[in-house]
Amino acid sequence: MGILYVISHSPFKRRDSVFHVRMAQKGDAIIFIQNGVVAAKACPPEYKKDCEEAEARGVKLYFLKEDLIARGIKIEGKETVDYDGFLDLIEKMDRVVH
Amino acid sequence: MKVLVLVNGAPYGTATPAEAFRTISGLAGMDVDTTCVLVEDGVYVALKDQNPETIDMQNLAKAYEMLKDFNARVYILKESMEERGIKEDELIPHDGIIDRAKLREMILEKHCIISFVSGG
Secondary structure (H helix, E strand, O other): OOEEEEEOOOOOOOOOOHHHHHHOOOOOEEEEOHHHHHHHOOOOHHHHHHHHHHHHOOOEEEEEHHHHHHOOOOOOOOEEEOHHHHHHHHHHOOEEEO | OEEEEEEEOOOOOOOHHHHHHHHHHHHHHOOOEEEEEEOHHHHHHHEOOOOHHHHOOOOHHHHHHHHHHHOOEEEEEHHHHHHOOOOHHHEOOOOEEEOHHHHHHHHHHOOEEEEEEOOO
């Protein structure tokens, strides 16, 4: 049983999505979409630490490809998915929390 | 149909917790099994000593307390309370204080999750 958490705002503008990052457990996934994708490049220190801790718990982090390309954000070593991949994730997971 | 409403935003600064209240009371009023969890700054909604008459606003704590009359349940996230220095005796009557593990179980057992998140 897994939950997909969707984050659609920059962690620099809004801290409230830290709720999703801290909630996620092994078997869950987080996808950053829209302005949330800026998190792929950099995050405020505390938010970054929460993301790293989530990954250490076995949470998968994804970034939406179309939103990265649209914003000119180039990243390496992070998992990206396109719209179809996003839909696959939604289908695969038991619940989606935005 | 079981619905879980997550309220992630403090009262009065934005309309978010008030809009969440309208959704929760609306669903529960139509006999939908409705559970609300106050998370992050949403826990401030449950502080019992609110006196928003000073800013010409309606008392949201009293509104959330009234949700039990619609058979909606209100839970508060323990970690968010602790992070904000809020103690149990400062809260309105509620259905329980739950931790993240319990909330995760709740999310998985409901059919629909609705998030209310304040911007800004």
